[in-house]
Amino acid sequence: xxxxxxxxxxxxxxxxxxxxxxxxxxxxxxxxxxxxxxxxxxxxxxxxxxxxxxxxxxxxxxxxxxxxxxxxxxxxxxxxxxxxxxxxxxxxxxxxxxxxxxxxxxxxxxxxxxxxxxxxxxxxxxxxxxxxxxxxxxxxxxxxxxxxxxxxxxxxxxxxxxxxxxxxxxxxxxxxxxxxxxxxxxxxxxxxxxxxxxxxxxxxxxxxxxxxxxxxxxxxxxxxxxxxxxxxxxxxxxxxxxxxxxxxxxxxxxxxxxxxxxxxxxxxxxxxxxxxxxxxxxxxxxxxxxxxxxxxxxxxxxxxxxxxxxxxxxxxxxxxxxxxxxxxxxxxxxxxxxxxxxxxxxxxxxxxxxxxxxxxxxxxxxxxxxxxxxxxxxxxxxxxxxxxxxxxxxxxxxxxxxxxxxxxxxxxxxxxxxxxxxx
Amino acid sequence: xxxxxxxxxxxxxxxxxxxxxxxxxxxxxxxxxxxxxxxxxxxxxxxxxxxxxxxxxxxxxxxxxxxxxxxxxxxxxxxxxxxxxxxxxxxxxxxxxxxxxxxxxxxxxxxxxxxxxxxxxxxxxxxxxxxxxxxxxxxxxxxxxxxxxxxxxxxxxxxxxxxx
Numbered sequence: 238x239x240x241x242x243x244x245x246x247x248x249x250x251x252x253x254x255x256x257x258x259x260x261x262x263x264x265x266x267x268x269x270x271x272x273x274x275x276x277x278x279x280x281x282x283x284x285x286x287x288x289x290x291x292x293x294x295x296x297x298x299x300x301x302x303x304x305x306x307x308x309x310x311x312x313x314x315x316x317x318x319x320x321x322x323x324x325x326x327x328x329x330x331x332x333x334x335x336x337x338x339x340x341x342x343x344x345x346x347x348x349x350x351x352x353x354x355x356x357x358x359x360x361x362x363x364x365x366x367x368x369x370x371x372x373x374x375x376x377x378x379x380x381x382x383x384x385x386x387x388x389x390x391x392x393x394x395x396x397x398x399x400x401x402x403x404x405x406x407x408x409x410x411x412x413x414x415x416x417x418x419x420x421x422x423x424x425x426x427x428x429x430x431x432x433x434x435x436x437x438x439x440x441x442x443x444x445x446x447x448x449x450x451x452x453x454x455x456x457x458x459x460x461x462x463x464x465x466x467x468x469x470x471x472x473x474x475x476x477x478x479x480x481x482x483x484x485x486x487x488x489x490x491x492x493x494x495x496x497x498x499x500x501x502x503x504x505x506x507x508x509x510x511x512x513x514x515x516x517x518x519x520x521x522x523x524x525x526x527x528x529x530x531x532x533x534x535x536x537x538x539x540x541x542x543x544x545x546x547x548x549x550x551x552x553x554x555x556x557x558x559x560x561x562x563x564x565x566x567x568x569x570x571x572x573x574x575x576x577x578x579x580x581x582x583x584x585x586x587x588x589x590x591x592x593x594x595x596x597x598x599x600x601x602x603x604x605x606x607x608x609x610x611x612x613x614x615x616x617x618x619x620x621x622x623x624x625x626x627x628x629x630x631x632x633x634x635x636x637x638x639x640x641x642x643x644x645x646x647x648x649x650x651x652x653x654x655x656x657x658x659x660x
Numbered sequence: 661x662x663x664x665x666x667x668x669x670x671x672x673x674x675x676x677x678x679x680x681x682x683x684x685x686x687x688x689x690x691x692x693x694x695x696x697x698x699x700x701x702x703x704x705x706x707x708x709x710x711x712x713x714x715x716x717x718x719x720x721x722x723x724x725x726x727x728x729x730x731x732x733x734x735x736x737x738x739x740x741x742x743x744x745x746x747x748x749x750x751x752x753x754x755x756x757x758x759x760x761x762x763x764x765x766x767x768x769x770x771x772x773x774x775x776x777x778x779x780x781x782x783x784x785x786x787x788x789x790x791x792x793x794x795x796x797x798x799x800x801x802x803x804x805x806x807x808x809x810x811x812x813x814x815x816x817x818x819x820x821x822x823x824x
Contacts, residue, residue, distance in 0.1 A: 256743035257758050258736035260727065264765050278772035279779065282799030285769070289720040290795075292712055298719070299691065473698060480694035503684045510683050511735055514726030518736065521727065569737055612739055 241270045242533055245526070259569040260518040267525040274529075281525050288524030289517060292476055293399050297392050297516060299479030302509035303460075303486050304346030304355060309505045310490020310497040312457040313355045316341045319454040326441035329424075329431030331367055332377055335360045336423050339381035340388060343416070344461035345482060347390035349607045350512065353382025353615040357622045365623075368436060372625050376634035379608050379619035380423055380641070386604040387416030390464060390475055392516065393600045396571060400578035403592050405475050406468055411597040411655040415648045419604075422640040429636075456489045516571055523575035536580035543584060550588045554649050557581065558602060562642070565606025570614075574603060597655035601648045605641045608634060665815040672812050676732060679725050679805065686722040690715045709787040717785075717795055724798045728805035731762055732812065755817055763810025766803045773800030 244266055252262035267281055307313050320337035327333050339356045346352055357378030364374035386393035389409030398405035430436075442450070451458075464482050467473040473481060490497030497505075530536055547553045564573055585595040607615045610631035620627050648654050697711035730736045743754055776796055783792040 253739055254742055255754060255758070256738050256740050257761060258730075258738040260730075260736050261758075261762050261765055262738075264769075265761055268765060268768050278768070279776040281769060282773035282776045282796065282803075285724065285799050285802075286720050286796055289723050290716050292716065295690070295694075295715060295719050298687065298722070299694075302687065302691070477694055477698050480691050481698060483691050484695055503681075506684045506687045507680060510687055510722060510726050511730070511733075514723050514730055515735060515737060517723040518727035518730065521724065567739065611741060612737075614737070617737075 239533070240273045241529065242535065244269045244273065245530060245533065245535065253568070259572050260522055263519065263522040263526050263572060267522060267529060270529045271525075274532075276529075276532075280528060284524035284528060285521040288521045291399055292474075293395055293405055294517070294520065296390070296395055296476035296479045298509060298513035299476065299483055300345075300347040300390055300392060301351060301513045302506060303479060303482045304342070304348060304351040305505045305509040306483060306486035306490055306497070307342070307345060307457070307460065308355045308358075309501055310486055311494040312460065312486060312489060313338075313342060314359065315450075315454040315457040315494075317356065317359050318450045319458065322442035322447045322450040325439045327428075328438060329427035329436060330439045331360065331364045331369065332427030332431065333424055335364070335377050336381045336384075336420050336427070339378075339384055340416075340420055341458070341461060343385035343388035344390075345464055347385055347392045347395075348512065349383045349385045349393075349604065350614045350618045352385040353378050353618045354622065356381060357619055361619075361623045367439075370633070371623055372629040372633040373430065375619045375623040375625050375630045376637060377423070377427070378622070379613075379615045379630065380634060380637035381420075382615045382618070383604040383608045383641075384416050384420055384423075386600055386607070387412035387419065389413065390468070390479070391600065393570070393574070393603045394596065395475065396516075396520065396574055397578070397596045397600055400574060401582050401592055401596060403596060407593055407659050408596050408600075409468070409475070410658045411593050412600060413658055414654045415597060415601050415644060418647065418654070419641060419644050422644060423637060426636050426640060456493055460485060460489075519569060519572045520575060523572055526576060527579065530576065531579065536577075536583060540580050540583040540587070544587050550590070551650065553584065553588055554590075554598070557584065558598065558645060558649055561599070561602045562605065562609070562645075565602060566609045567612050568606075569612075570603040570606040573606075574599065591652060591656060593659060594652045594655045598645070598649050601641075601645050605638065605645060608641070609638055610634070665812075665818075668808070668812050668815065672732065672808055675805070675808070676729060679729060683722045683725055683729075686718040690718045690722070693718075713785055713787045717790070720795060721798045724802035725805070728766075728802050728809060731766075731806050731809035752817060756814055759810050759814035759817065763807050763814060766806030766808070766810055769803030770800045770807060771803070773797075773803050 248269060249262060249266045252265060271278055271280055317338045320334045324333040324337055335356055339352050342352050342355050361374045361378050365371050389412060391409060391412055394408040394412060395405055398408050460482055463485055464478045467478040467481065468475055607613045610616060620630055693711040693715040697707060701707040743751060746754060777793050777800060780792050780796050784790060785792055
């Protein structure tokens with residue numbers, strides 16, 4: 238192996254383990270390979286800027302901002318109230334409320350950590366008050382949050398669409414059924430736990446309560462209609478839909494709900510730009526790493542090596558999924574998609590797998606990675622909200638992870654789950 | 661040395677406030693440009709050609725600026741399982757090494773970014789026709805900020821170590 242290959246693999250792993258933030262670990266690896274392989278240093282600034290010049294990726298800060306505006310403007314609270322009157326009387330009521338509210342929020346925001354934050358902030362204390370253990374309540378908010386990458390719109394699908402050059406609107410559709418199955422799976426776990434722990438059931442909401450929640454929630458419920466109706470009605474591109482829903486949430490938050498003050502807006506924008514920069518920083522530096530990996534023909538060699546020794550499609554898919562899951566447990570999922578994307582696409586192509594189906598499989602895996610310990614964005618957000626230790630939440634979340642892996646297998650081996658909604 | 665570190669912190673305080681204000685303005689303009697694009701397409705049936713280019717220019721700038729601010733505010737995601745398990749001395753040494761590496765990355769990005777911006781000098785963008793240096797200038801500016809913030813972190817940790 239050449240020095241560059243050692244830097245790209247072992248060097249990168251060492252930096253990550255030593256605690257260098259992913260964005261700079263990737264950046265430093267790029268600098269090291271440029272120096273060793275005598276490549277013009279301009280590669281770094283050129284790829285960093287070029288990687289951010291994508292109209293599809295512009296949707297990321299917009300969807301983040303929409304989510305932040307929804308929370309600051311009191312719209313998230315309205316969504317939770319609607320979910321509350323609809324499902325709280327079921328066995329494990331507040332658990333279902335968390336899941337339903339997360340599904341609706343996911344249809345606006347598309348970011349798993351943002352969804353965990355928006356729903357978890359209200360629901361974790363509410364569940365704890367009703368006798369749910371705090372680690373379990375946190376694990377529910379975390380696992381409900383990761384429905385967001387599957388339910389359209391989705392930042393993970395936007396990034397995969399850019400890497401794989403596939404239609405983002407079609408990829409969004411491919412996540413709907415897997416996301417809903419996962420939501421049902423989560424509800425089943427909630428029922429099982431409530432039955433085991435003898436959680437008392439809440440009274441069913443009266444018709445008046447339902448009516449009031451729906452009336453007050455109508456503005457919030459319109460937001461997903463604008464996003465999804467706009468994209469699939471052919472009115473907007475996903476990026477435009479995101480900008481429109483930012484504007485909508487702003488107007489409703491300020492003038493209808495009157496919960497958002499002008500003076501709060503800069504802070505709200507900065508929060509959205511912060512979480513966007515966490516993602517986009519990695520996208521920016523990964524551009525250079527992508528070029529270097531391609532130059533070493535690393536991906537093609539690895540793909541050739543894998544496909545030379547594995548001939549059955551099902552074995553290959555199993556190995557890809559397992560490899561991705563294990564790496565995602567300790568690595569940043571976005572970086573993983575960007576770095577291994579070209580290799581995965583080459584293999585998928587070789588085995589004749591539909592690219593949209595393949596994308597759904599990858600993003601399902603990404604979603605699980607965000608909740609799976611020890612490294613998962615949603616896990617960090619959830620523990621930060623509840624103040625629980627990561628280990629305690631990790632112990633509580635494993636049934637959800639097992640269920641999600643089962644859904645991943647369904648998505649992997651039954652293409653209809655991802656392709657049924659696409660003509 | 662200590663006075664210099666304090667001066668750097670004060671300087672970075674001011675710079676950060678300015679950078680954040682710029683990021684907020686850029687975000688508002690980005691959303692506004694895309695809204696204007698939608699509006700022009702449907703209301704006047706004349707989609708403008710400049711909105712997308714302007715939004716993308718602001719997008720690259722705002723994300724690279726925020727990336728740099730992330731050094732100071734330590735919001736970039738990392739694996740801290742090992743760092744947290746080290747004894748205090750090792751932890752500080754490793755943190756210092758990470759700060760130093762971050763600053764070095766910033767310096768490299770600044771230098772190579774200036775080279776690249778100069779190389780592209782004279783070209784203009786496709787739709788608006790703005791000088792492309794305006795876009796590629798984002799990389800060296802990001803580099804300078806990363807360098808300054810990395811240095812500040814290094815110094816502040818070092819200073820904290822000196823106190824009894």
